[in-house]
Amino acid sequence: MSTITLPDPGPPNLAFEHPADRARLERTAAALSGRGFNARIADSGEHARELVLDAIPAGSEVHIALSETMRELGITSEIDESGRYDSLRSKLTALDRQTQARERQKLGAAPDYIIGSAHAITDDGEIIVGSGSGSQLGAYAYAAGKVILVVGHQKLVHDLDEGLRRVREYSLPREFARMQSVGFPGSVLSKTLIIHREHGGRTDVILVPETLGF
Numbered sequence: 001m002s003t004i005t006l007p008d009p010g011p012p013n014l015a016f017e018h019p020a021d022r023a024r025l026e027r028t029a030a031a032l033s034g035r036g037f038n039a040r041i042a043d044s045g046e047h048a049r050e051l052v053l054d055a056i057p058a059g060s061e062v063h064i065a066l067s068e069t070m071r072e073l074g075i076t077s078e079i080d081e082s083g084r085y086d087s088l089r090s091k092l093t094a095l096d097r098q099t100q101a102r103e104r105q106k107l108g109a110a111p112d113y114i115i116g117s118a119h120a121i122t123d124d125g126e127i128i129v130g131s132g133s134g135s136q137l138g139a140y141a142y143a144a145g146k147v148i149l150v151v152g153h154q155k156l157v158h159d160l161d162e163g164l165r166r167v168r169e170y171s172l173p174r175e176f177a178r179m180q181s182v183g184f185p186g187s188v189l190s191k192t193l194i195i196h197r198e199h200g201g202r203t204d205v206i207l208v209p210e211t212l213g214f
Contacts, residue, residue: 031125
């Protein structure tokens, strides 16, 4: 069996780790609200966790995107393991990737709730999400009934150009190293979603004054 080799993106650009101050968080929240997102600033990571779980009724169908932010906050384990929710991730895991690939695509495409994060948010309130497979992007953009994104303060950027650089120069190298650490060849950036505006109160964005994810 041949070994898969993925292009190494190099070390992460640590300039994209700088935290945003409270004033910038408030300006970004206002910009997000002006674009139709439900934006608020959590007091802490623990507060953000409470806001997310309080927004989802017990028994709801929930898909949690693969996200270091969600894992760090303990939301992934709560959704998938507590038994309080109808976890799509648990159902997806039970399906064979080879023989039931199409069923997996359909199941994950349009959940009632999808929870995750983003890789960058601009000062003007535009959201950028990069992905290796694109599996969460359709749900974020349109198909999920409700979207909840939790974003740490180090992910705020000035504009789309800087945000796309952050995805390539920081998020991808961090994810590449993480995947190698758990035995995979690495990661690639295959697809990028930019959300300029939302309608009907469908997407909540919770900004957190802490460093979360990458």
